[in-house]
Amino acid sequence: MKIIQVYSNLNVYLILFVTLLVIVLPPSTGAISCSKASSALKKNKSIKYNDLKECLESFPLDAKLATETVDAVLHFLSSYYVFFDRAKENPPSGFTYQRVDLKNELDSLRKKFKSNYSDYDFSTDLRNIIFKLKDGHTSITNLCYQGFSYDQGLSLYSVVTTDKEKKKKQSSLISIIIFGLGIAKGVFEDTVDSSNNNCEVIEIGGKPALQTIKDFANNTIQYSKDLSVRFNMALAPSQQYFLRQFFQQFTLREDLPETSSIKYKLTCPKKGSFTLERKWKITYKDGYDVFSYNCLQQNNETTSSDKITKLTSRDKITKSTLSNKFKTSKSKVSKIAHAKVINEGSLYLLNDKSKSGVVVISGEQSKDEDDLKYSFQELKKNGTKKIILDLSNNPGGEITVALFLTSLLFSSKQPNSFPTDIIINNFTIPKIENFFKTKSTEDDYYNPNVFLSFPFGSHFNSSSDFIGTRKKRTSNLYLNVLTSDEKKLLKNVSFPWTSDDIIIITNGFCASACALISLFLSEIHNVRTIAVGGLLDDQMSFSTYPGGEIASPNEVASSAGDKITDVPGKNALSFTVREAYGFDKNNTVKDVLEYSYKPADCRLYYDEKNAKDPSLLWHEASKILHNEVKC
Structure with a gap:
């Protein structure tokens, strides 16, 4: 049977044709529990929060598959993730995040496998462990559970005002205006009720609005080690190009929110003060057919032994780019009057x-x-x-x-450019030596012929020159090469x-x-x-996140000749595979940029x-x- 799978994010579509070997099984518990969510999607209606929650939590945990998933994630992160050891250290002054011992965290996750622990619980806990890194290159996404969009129909922004004594004050308010981002004052735009535009939000969920946004940025957003940057990302951008997937993350989410609605205490120029309760508009980004396949049919099918890598456009990894991964939407254009x-x-x-x-x-x-x-x-x-x-x-x-x-x-x-390096494993050394011996120009992580040595841009004289003497790392460091067109x-x-x-x-x-x-x-x-x-x-x-380069497991495994080729199941992993360093005027390598404030x-x-x-x-x-x- 041929399955046509369409992936989209910000109007980017990827069509994959995959041949599957299907074994028909009785309807799963998940399929039954998801009947209301399925019905809503078939009618192009928003899913009710409790219906979706029941659906997501209904899939039973496959303890064997979960164990294999944790094993694979730990293997790839410990073997190739360049910050695996550094993540255990306390953050430098200026950054706000938790130190993370990935091995201990993943080993502790195994202890949670029990009768009342659902597949959704497992996927969420696994995702949250990776998110603690605050590394925008490194994440894990479940093809079913992160396929939903949760939208409040509000865009918030925030401002700093100056009082009569010329002292700056960050308002405890968050306002609603037409298109812009700021530091803490209000509603950017209400697409449901335009009369709320330009209102100020005093409280969110019974707490001061500013503190609520700050807590959310601190605890939930993964894309920067700097809390102020994450705070900006919780709100809406003030630029004409609207990266919805990155910004206004408080009111536009891809993980199931903790509550079915949020209460906002507003004060408006014309309407005065009142409380607005806004439910989430819940849709599946790619429609019912993709939801059915990603969330339901996979529970009723056994695929061929070849791993089928299904990545949303948000998680599609290319070797040296994020630009294909995240697209910009020109949904609205800011005023450029000056x-x-x-x-x-x-x-x-x-x-x-x-x-x-x-x-x-x-x-x-x-x-x-x-x-x-x-x-x-x-x-x-x-x-x-x-x-x-x-x-x-x-x-x-x-x-x-x-x-x-x-x-x-x-x-x-x-x-x-800054110098970089990668992790060297015993099984990658023969590949490096072979690349050098054959004078191959294949674009590959482990090919010394397609990189230049730091600092003067010289070609490597030997494979050992590229490998170096440092434990688990390349030694001479290397630079990318400009293309002939460039x-x-x-x-x-x-x-x-x-x-x-x-x-x-x-x-x-x-x-x-x-x-x-x-x-x-x-x-x-x-x-x-x-x-x-x-x-x-x-x-x-x-x-934010200058790490060096992003990769997917199957890509690195293919390059390294790894026997483990990917993470099993529906979880798509990405991680930082190269580390970038600063250097001084004497070309002496110093700080790791990802961990330098x-x-x-x-x-x-x-x-x-x-x-x-x-x-x-x-x-x-x-x-x-x-x-x-x-x-």
Whole structure:
């Protein structure tokens, strides 16, 4: 029988055709308990919370499969996850997260297998263990349980106000406005009842609104080790490109909420004070057919021995990119009233006398490198004196694009990227030696021929040079190689700007390859940085999870020649496979970037105007760049 499976996230669709060997069994308990949820989905209606909860908790635990899943997860994380040991350490000052002993946590999980422990309980507990790492590259997703969308129909934002004594105050309120993000004041937009727009939220669930959002960001969001960045992600972004999967996570979730509804105490200009109780609108992202297959049919089928890797677009892993994994939705466009549009969404000139230009970079994809070069050439033609790089809401992308951008702006400087390394296992050493012996140019984690040694970009002289002498790690460290097309684009490029002419502004969510760009420009070229939003009076990171590179188990297993090829069952694992390091002016390798707190040089906060119009933030950045104001 041929099963056609459609996966979607933010309007990205992936169709997989898989041949399955089917054994027909009697209807499962899960199928019966899910009848009400199934009926709602067939009618394209929202599922009632209690109906879905009954459905998800009805699947019995297969203790043997759960044991095999834990074994496989532990194997891949202990063998390839570069932060496996470092995660056990206390966080550096500035970061807020728990230390995690993955082996102990996973071993403790086995002790929970009992008669009243459901498959959903197991999947949730496993997922929460991985989430404690606060590593955006590393997660586990169940194809059934994380396929649902839980939407409050509200978008919250937050602001910092200045009182009569010119003291900044972070409101304990969260408001509802039309499109924008901030630090703690309100409702961004209510898609159910527009009369709630611009109302302020005083309490959520009987607690002060600000504290509720802060607690949620601290305990639930995984994508940054910096609480202020996670706080921003709990709310809605103030940029024109809307990454719904990352932001407004308090009101738009993919894990079953603890309660069927949330009560908001609001105060509104026209309606006064009142309590709003909002139930979750619950849908399956890809519709009934995919729900039936992912959640029901798999309990009635035995697949062939070949593992079928079914990844949502959120979890589809490519070797050096997050850009294919997370897509940007242009569902709404912010007002850009204080800048001239050169290229919508990417290039602007401020409408003042500063001669400042703005380059908005929303992702790192090789197909966009021509546009990047064009943007800076256009700014040069326009006589732009200063450049603002807006890297907010950037989920990352291809590593070589990070090299390309730094080389584009600072072509004479070497090295042009941070050094990295990977874990070396006994069974990977023969592969490394064979790659070197055969002079293969295959793109592979363990091929020394496709990397350059740090710091001068030299080719490795031998396989042992690549392997090095450090226990379990490569020793000489290595750099990615620019492609021939990228090298051609960089030929005969010359720009007039120095480090003093450029400033970076982000809301903290400049992730993966974007983090490597912003950190490299900041650390190596002394480009100043601005972080926007977060918690008042706390320093804040301008980037997040620069780890190095993301991978899936089957990809690494294939590359390493591992006998264990994937995690069994419906759980899709991803993890950081390469570790990136900072270095000093003498090219001496120092800190691990993922575990180094790098706060921005300057800080701006959202208010009710710049939350809706980012060009106001650009003007503030320009004043800092021109040294008109101190940060």
